[in-house]
Amino acid sequence: MSNRTSRTPKPGEHFTPFYSIAxxxxxxxxxxxxxxxxxxxxxxxxQTVRTPDADLPYKVVLTHHGRADSSRHFATMREAEAFIRRxxxxxAPRCTLYDRPAEDGLSSTVITVVLP
Numbered sequence: 807m808s809n810r811t812s813r814t815p816k817p818g819e820h821f822t823p824f825y826s827i828a829x830x831x832x833x834x835x836x837x838x839x840x841x842x843x844x845x846x847x848x849x850x851x852x853q854t855v856r857t858p859d860a861d862l863p864y865k866v867v868l869t870h871h872g873r874a875d876s877s878r879h880f881a882t883m884r885e886a887e888a889f890i891r892r893x894x895x896x897x898a899p900r901c902t903l904y905d906r907p908a909e910d911g912l913s914s915t916v917i918t919v920v921l922p
Contacts, residue, residue, distance in 0.1 A: 825893075848870055848893075849868040849869060849870055849893045849894045850869050850870060850891075850895075850896050851868070851869045851870050851894055851896070852866055852867065852868045852869065852890035852893065853866070853867050853890075854866055854867075854883065854886045854887065854890070855867060856883075860879070862879035862880055862881050863881070864879065864882065864883055864885070864886040865877050865879050865880075865882065865886075866878050866879075866882045866883070866886045866889050866890055867880070868890070868893060868894070
């Protein structure tokens with residue numbers, strides 16, 4: 807979806823922070839018409855770099871296994887993040903063993919020793 811610019815509604819119009827059905831449909835068509843960006847996930851990771859003075863201020867740098875890094879510029883952070891998600895594998899699942907509240911009984915006990 808394109809970024810909305812803040813504007814004052816004209817008389818007879820009302821302001822809404824939500825996208826209209828037409829805007830959502832246009833965004834969906836735009837999303838489906840993205841060009842083929844390589845066909846497979848050849849990148850191992852990506853990061854976004856912001857350059858405020860550039861015409862396209864967000865640059866995505868993709869790292870590749872055994873090749874030089876590649877970059878591509880975008881107008882919005884949303885487009886840059888979507889590009890990274892489409893061209894990099896999902897992160898590996900992480901262990902959640904220690905992500906539990908203390909009352910599960912799996913947390914360690916703290917012993918306080920008071921010395922004379």
